[in-house]
Amino acid sequence: MRLNDVKFQVLIVGAGPSGLTLACDLARRGVAARVVERGAGLFPGSRGKGLQPRSQEVFADLGVGEAIQRAGGVYPPMMGWEDGRRLGTFEMIERVEPTPGAPYHEVRMVPQHRTAEILHARLRELGGEVEFGTALTALTQDADGVTAELTHADGTATTARVGYLVAADGGRSTVRKALGIPMAGETVDPNPMLVADAVIDGLDRDHWHVWQRAEGGGFALCPLAGTDHFQVLAQYEDADAVPDTSPEGVRQLVAARTHLAASQVRAVEWASAFRARAAMAERFQDGRVFLVGDAAHVHSPAGGQGLNTSIQDAYNLGWKLGQVLRLGARPALLDSYEQERLPIAAGVLGISTRIHRAAMVGKDTGSQRTAEVHQLGLNYRGGPLAAERRTRLVEPALQAGDRAPDAPCARPDGTPYRLFDAFRGPHFTLLALGEDLEPPLLEQEFVRICRIGGPSADLLDTGGHIRDGYGERGLFLVRPDGYVGFAADGPDAARELREWLAALG
Structure with missing residues (x-):
């Protein structure tokens, strides 16, 4: 067939x-x-x-x-506990602010x-x-x-x-x-761990509660955003321990590692044991x-x-x-x-x-x-689909193989827009920066062309954020998965782009 x-x-x-x-x-x-x-x-x-x-x-x-x-929701700060007492809060996650190029700036739970x-x-x-x-x-x-x-x-x-x-x-x-x-791999931690989802009374949902010195191993209860559940995470100091993943086993574990009673665990929806590999x-x-x-x-x-x-x-x-x-x-x-x-x-x-x-x-x-x-800094530089045709680049300049950054901008009529709006969909996007750098005519219908500035602009760099992310001029072909596949700014840029697309098939 x-x-x-x-x-x-x-x-x-x-x-x-x-x-x-x-x-x-x-x-x-x-x-x-x-x-x-x-x-x-x-x-x-x-x-x-x-x-x-x-x-x-x-x-x-x-x-x-x-x-x-x-x-x-966002991850809450950690709250340390010992002997039924709150020890105070601390952060496990570094908080960063959004930027024009990275509007999603923190892990979402x-x-x-x-x-x-x-x-x-x-x-x-x-x-x-x-x-x-x-x-x-x-x-x-x-x-x-x-x-x-x-x-x-x-x-x-x-x-x-x-x-x-x-x-x-x-x-x-x-x-x-x-x-x-x-x-092929390795055991990261020879000791077992248990993870479960449970409905638990007696704790606020504004903190990720941790018992770092709990007898038997570290223990944590994280309120799961958008639910009434806590995620239970238990470490075991005994490599030979066999975690009990039954509902009653999870209840007894909570009672043994924290100041809470087993009866305060009203439901256990799911539980699993594993060793980190x-x-x-x-x-x-x-x-x-x-x-x-x-x-x-x-x-x-x-x-x-x-x-x-x-x-x-x-x-x-x-x-x-x-x-x-x-x-x-x-x-x-x-x-x-x-x-x-x-x-x-x-x-x-x-x-x-x-x-x-x-x-x-x-x-x-x-x-x-x-x-x-x-994972915003992961890149495919030097890979089979990263064609960097410019010279004299200086770090941290955007290069072929890098994630294509977002940028607030506007349509020619002044309507607010973002580069991510232009990228959205299963197509390639060709960004043409520089009034003297005209994008070539392309046979491939799957490529959408966006001229940045100039008399025939598709987008206006009203705040200079596109320039900040991409530089003053160049042709940048953004792949459907949001990475720059091709970048050039020389007199042969149009020809080189057509050749790259032809090689893609």
């Missing part, structure tokens, strides 16, 4: 945040994607509750930004299940669905596509034929194991199969990096699949997914591990979450 004969072009295995992000991105591009999920429904817990500024930018582009902001629910609702708005109770049990691939064997909740088995398959099925990925891709797949692509999210890399929860890196894996892969499947780009474009994302994942894993280990030994300066975790 050839690819043109199949109903679905992509099969996404797993309906967590990375799988749903990819599904939404493909749906808005008109790519027919099938999403299957082994579970009977969406993941129910809060686990990855911190959405970094870069992920908030992604969600705004996908049309769920406002829903995410409404669903969450949104329980993971709410993030998944919002993405699922968006997918359905776009005409997609998730097939729950459907597990992938085997796969084979050839030069034309991938054949997957699926087992359904009623015990029946079917076969799906697609052009590409994406594994978004978590750290124990069935797809990764079926491909025989090694997952840092691991990464040897490769993120195998022929027509791609790994995203936890299937590709597993993080310590410290620093809130795992979920956010997973979301951006999907965002990176989505536009590339769209270019190939809808716009006829060369399939070789898909090779850039691993080339770009594997080094990023490796670097972010290092951040998560460093923060976790610093917290273990009480080095507050190392465990505090600074702007480093916001």
